[in-house]
Amino acid sequence: MSKFQTKIIKEYEAEGYYVINLIKTNKNGIPDLLMIKDGIASFIECKEKNDTLKTLQKFRIDQLNKRNINAKCLQDEKGIIYPHSPPNIPER
Numbered sequence: 590m591s592k593f594q595t596k597i598i599k600e601y602e603a604e605g606y607y608v609i610n611l612i613k614t615n616k617n618g619i620p621d622l623l624m625i626k627d628g629i630a631s632f633i634e635c636k637e638k639n640d641t642l643k644t645l646q647k648f649r650i651d652q653l654n655k656r657n658i659n660a661k662c663l664q665d666e667k668g669i670i671y672p673h674s675p676p677n678i679p680e681r
Contacts, residue, residue, distance in 0.1 A: 632658065642662050
């Protein structure tokens with residue numbers, strides 16, 4: 590787990606989210622973190638400063654958002670990098 594991912598987990602848990610780090614799932618490209626608060630699930634893909642979002646990861650984020658499940662990608666020092674019109678997930 591990256592330092593950035595650990596930071597994001599701690600910040601969201603401090604706001605009352607139940608955060609699960611998804612290490613291996615049956616869906617390649619699924620975002621790193623599943624966050625639940627007040628019965629609503631959200632997903633975050635965490636990227637280090639010099640890392641890039643892969644095509645499959647964008648596809649999975651789009652799939653989730655099309656199903657009305659909030660998903661986004663956060664990059665260290667940049668904030669939300671995808672989708673460009675972010676869903677309703679609290680920003681850092």
